[in-house]
Amino acid sequence: METSAATPTSPSHPPAASPSPSPSSLRLWRSAAHRNVRNQWSHIHAAKEQWLSAAFDGRSHTSNLVNAHLSRRGMPAMDLGVLKDMPGIRDKASSKLARREEQYQDMLVSSYKNMVHALCCLVKASRSMRCFSKVSPNNSVAQFSERQDDLNDSGDGGGAPVFKWFSIIEFESFAQELVEMFVSDLKLKRLLVLELLSVTFKEGVEHQTLLDWGDELYDGESNELQSIGLESGGTCPLPENWCDDISGSRRPGNPPSYEVLQVYLTAWLANxxxxxxxxxxIFELVEEEMKIKFS
Structure with a gap:
């Protein structure tokens, strides 16, 4: 393992470290910080596993949806062999495939919703590692909280290591690196879900409804995204380098080709x-630092 890979990247604008506490205060802070940092990384690990599980389920639903859609689209020209002369066979088969598409679309949205929920848990834990002195009338017993009562207390023990080597800022940096990965992949998967929901089939007629990036994919999505800072105004920001490609390829009456659907499927499969x-x-480094195993 290269040394550079083991060193966390500090945030661009890390909060200023609070003044170094006295040795006795530092011991009390470190004891509370041990528990809190372990708990938050346990939450991060659980959220990561939930994300990967939801993404795996979404992969299956995406594959089934694409296959059902392509089968329905190819039904008029499909060789049905001895069944070709059965009255209404193509219409019946198309209707059944259309119902399957709707089912797989609902299942895909459900998986995406689980991914958003997992990301919310991950982000919340990544922002809850600091341990602040709790201001109370009775100062005889030192107490600590995740909420900052004293503006002069940065909750990082003056930049001291929590366990052996890593400070709070370094633990936060590791967590932020994970957050950035999953946020980036969520945006990509959201775009794929948006595309796969754009073509519907009802009452024997194919309709293409181009959903806008700012449309909710399920009730409450905007609130969940906003809770972790992924909303700006009414929309989840779309990566700038995708805008031109999307606006040029998404036209009414121009459903995605077989090749494009395969690219969508591959993009989901590949994470x-x-x-x-x-x-x-990252988890190996954190586990080694804490001398624990998350799984």
Whole structure:
């Protein structure tokens, strides 16, 4: 393992470290910080597993949806063999495939919803590692909280290591690296879900409804995204380098081709923005620092 890979990248504008506490205060802070940081990383690990599970389910639903859609689209020209002369066979088969498409669309949205929920849990834990002195009338017993009562207390123990080497800022940096991966992949998968929901088939007629990026994919999505800072105004920001390609390819009456659908499927399967080796490395470093195993 390269040394550079083991060193967390500090945030661009890290909060200023609070003044170094006295040795006795530091011991009390570190004891509370041990518990809190362990708990938050346990939550991060659980959220990561929930994300990967939801993405795996979404992969299955995406594959089934694409296959059902392509089968229905190809039904008029499909060779049905001895069944070709059966009255209404193509219409009946198309209707059944259309119902399957709707089912798979609902299941895909459900998986995406679970991914958003997992990301919300991950982001919340990544922002809850600091341990602040709790201001109370009775100062005889030191107490700590995740909420900042004293503006002069940064909750990081003056930049001291929590366990052996890593400070709060370094733990936060590791967590932020994970957050950025999953946020990036969520945006890509959201775009894929949007595209796969754009073509519907009802009452024997294909309709293409181009959903806008700002449309909710399920009730409450905007609130969940906003809770972790992924909303700006009424929309989840779309990566700038995707805008021109999307506006040029998404036209009414021009459903995605077989090749494009295969690209969508491959993009979902690959988890292209998730660096699994780096994720494993981060958790190995954190586990080694804490002397625990999350799984």
């Amino acid at each position: 292209v923005n998730i660096n699994n080796s780096r994720i494993d490395e």
